[in-house]
Amino acid sequence: MGGLSDCAADYNRGMDPTISRVRDLLHQASAAAALTGAGISAESGIQTFRGPGGIWRTYRAENLATPEAFAKDSKLVWEWYNFRRSVIAGVEPNAGHRALAEFERRNNNFTLITQNVDGLHDRAGSRNLLKIHGDIWTLRCTVCARERHDAATPLPELPPRCACGGMERPGVVWFGESLPEEVWINAQRTAGQAQVLLVIGTSAVVYPAASLAALAKRSGAVIVEVNIAETPVSALADYSLRGPAAEILPELLASEIR
Numbered sequence: 001m002g003g004l005s006d007c008a009a010d011y012n013r014g015m016d017p018t019i020s021r022v023r024d025l026l027h028q029a030s031a032a033a034a035l036t037g038a039g040i041s042a043e044s045g046i047q048t049f050r051g052p053g054g055i056w057r058t059y060r061a062e063n064l065a066t067p068e069a070f071a072k073d074s075k076l077v078w079e080w081y082n083f084r085r086s087v088i089a090g091v092e093p094n095a096g097h098r099a100l101a102e103f104e105r106r107n108n109n110f111t112l113i114t115q116n117v118d119g120l121h122d123r124a125g126s127r128n129l130l131k132i133h134g135d136i137w138t139l140r141c142t143v144c145a146r147e148r149h150d151a152a153t154p155l156p157e158l159p160p161r162c163a164c165g166g167m168e169r170p171g172v173v174w175f176g177e178s179l180p181e182e183v184w185i186n187a188q189r190t191a192g193q194a195q196v197l198l199v200i201g202t203s204a205v206v207y208p209a210a211s212l213a214a215l216a217k218r219s220g221a222v223i224v225e226v227n228i229a230e231t232p233v234s235a236l237a238d239y240s241l242r243g244p245a246a247e248i249l250p251e252l253l254a255s256e257i258r
């Protein structure tokens with residue numbers, strides 16, 4: 001991943017020494033990765049799940065984000081996902097999403113693992129992206145399992161129907177479900193091979209996603225946390241950058257040539 005130039009030395013003058021150090025590590029790493037959570041989309045105006053104002057403080061996850069809830073009242077679950085889709089459609093990716101996408105364009109061994117289903121990383125331009133909790137813009141047939149992308153907001157019919165006539169469900173992972181197998185295997189491989197893992201805007205309490213930081217650490221990666229608050233990852237992080245992702249990431253990931 002490109003060495004530091006003289007320009008970088010100039011640019012680094014006056015920069016927070018921790019940020020400067022992590023920038024050096026990123027530029028020296030032959031493989032780097034990031035794991036993002038809801039915190040990276042907070043500054044786009046999407047509520048996080050936990051903490052003050054979190055979605056799971058207002059709604060009960062077991063009534064909306066479980067297979068049991070969908071079996072009991074698919075229309076209610078779909079109304080909630082339809083509402084969330086409308087909220088997400090009305091916001092834009094922020095400087096944090098854009099900084100990750102730009103970093104990927106400049107570095108050919110950077111993989112982004114996200115727990116977010118909002119699609120904001122895609123809209124910012126990230127392509128080497130592992131969506132371990134699925135995608136709110138994907139619909140999956142409960143009968144034939146066919147998947148399709150549908151960005152309509154609102155959806156014209158609830159619950160939506162597949163061409164085969166079967167009822168579709170949101171293409172996201174619910175509590176109690178397994179992660180998409182191939183994506184999860186790739187995510188573990190990515191974390192195991194990364195020399196630097198950025199852990200950004202996640203409370204790191206939902207497993208198995210939260211296990212990726214420890215896996216990377218065991219495999220020798222430098223762990224860098226970017227979060228406004230302390231989390232369980234803070235204890236194993238080599239560097240903790242405290243503050244909003246939309247402010248820290250552009251500074252951390254900016255090109256060394258200005």
Ligand code: OAD
Nearest residue numbers: 037038039042048049050115201202203227228229244245
């Ligand atoms: P959480 O809502 O649990 O955590 C959000 C994290 O982001 C917290 O640690 C906050 O401190 C941090 N945060 C908030 N604003 C931030 C900002 N501007 N910059 C940086 N950090 C910020 O969200 P997740 O960890 O993503 O799963 O939640 C994990 C999973 O639980 C989600 O994927 C979802 C949820 O239930 C499913 O739906 C299966």
